[in-house]
Amino acid sequence: MNMSPTVASLLWLGLCLAQIAAAGAQSLPSMGSCPSSSSEQKGTSMAGTPKPLIWVEPGSVVPREAHIHFCCRSPWRSGSFQLWRDGGCLFQINASREQADVCFPKSLAAAGSYSCRYSQGLHWSELSAPLQLLVTGHFSKPSLRGAPSTVVAARDTVTFLCQALRSYHNPKFMFSLLKAGVPHPVQHQSPEGDVANFTLPSVKAEDAGNYSCIYSVGERSSSPSDALQLKVTAQDYTVGNIVRIALAGLVLIILGVFLAEAWHSQQRS
Numbered sequence: 221m222n223m224s225p226t227v228a229s230l231l232w233l234g235l236c237l238a239q240i241a242a243a244g245a246q247s248l249p250s251m252g253s254c255p256s257s258s259s260e261q262k263g264t265s266m267a268g269t270p271k272p273l274i275w276v277e278p279g280s281v282v283p284r285e286a287h288i289h290f291c292c293r294s295p296w297r298s299g300s301f302q303l304w305r306d307g308g309c310l311f312q313i314n315a316s317r318e319q320a321d322v323c324f325p326k327s328l329a330a331a332g333s334y335s336c337r338y339s340q341g342l343h344w345s346e347l348s349a350p351l352q353l354l355v356t357g358h359f360s361k362p363s364l365r366g367a368p369s370t371v372v373a374a375r376d377t378v379t380f381l382c383q384a385l386r387s388y389h390n391p392k393f394m395f396s397l398l399k400a401g402v403p404h405p406v407q408h409q410s411p412e413g414d415v416a417n418f419t420l421p422s423v424k425a426e427d428a429g430n431y432s433c434i435y436s437v438g439e440r441s442s443s444p445s446d447a448l449q450l451k452v453t454a455q456d457y458t459v460g461n462i463v464r465i466a467l468a469g470l471v472l473i474i475l476g477v478f479l480a481e482a483w484h485s486q487q488r489s
Contacts, residue, residue: 275403297320298339302344331441358440361442364381364432372423394435423450432448
């Protein structure tokens with residue numbers, strides 16, 4: 221029985237699409253559970269190997285009920301990645317094809333210290349540098365003000381003062397200074413009292429923007445303060461130029477007096 225060209229073409233197209241779909245399904249990473257025992261979780265680490273890089277989207281400071289996902293990047297391709305939180309393994313991803321980057325599934329934000337690692341054969345890399353996730357909205361917002369002002373000239377120094385408004389019995393606050401558009405805190409401080417001083421020395425034009433702050437007690441963080449806009453103006457050289465011109469004029473006058481006196485002395489002689 222002879223097939224028409226149209227039917228044969230459709231069958232061929234269907235087979236191609238089926239192969240593409242099967243290949244795509246095989247390349248998707250699968251979620252695996254972390255080893256149950258502590259010794260299996262630690263595994264055999266490769267000392268001296270480059271650490272991976274961890275980051276979180278949309279950022280490391282998020283409100284309660286936010287959904288986030290962590291991503292891990294290894295210096296070379298790997299088949300397995302693990303996400304760790306506070307010293308314990310949370311997730312393991314096993315990819316059918318080795319890759320350098322992987323993002324773990326989205327999850328509800330939970331404050332803590334996160335890191336990741338990748339495998340090479342039977343060995344695991346060292347854990348990445350820790351990333352601290354802060355979840356806001358647990359306490360009332362602090363106050364924030366700038367000193368001496370929030371409008372400063374370039375190369376001047378500005379200090380942000382963040383004060384917690386809620387009273388605790390001998391609290392241990394950690395304060396964080398935030399800048400709009402930056403996914404992680406600009407600075408951290410753990411002062412003895414309820415006020416933190418964040419200093420920006422020799423500010424530049426790129427330091428301008430909207431700033432806010434939060435404070436944390438343990439793994440719980442406050443709501444962000446009201447935003448404070450920092451404006452950085454061009455340095456005013458007018459006064460300095462006037463002073464320099466006046467000094468140059470004074471030098472010229474003195475030099476003229478000396479020359480005139482020398483000329484008169486020569487004429488008298």
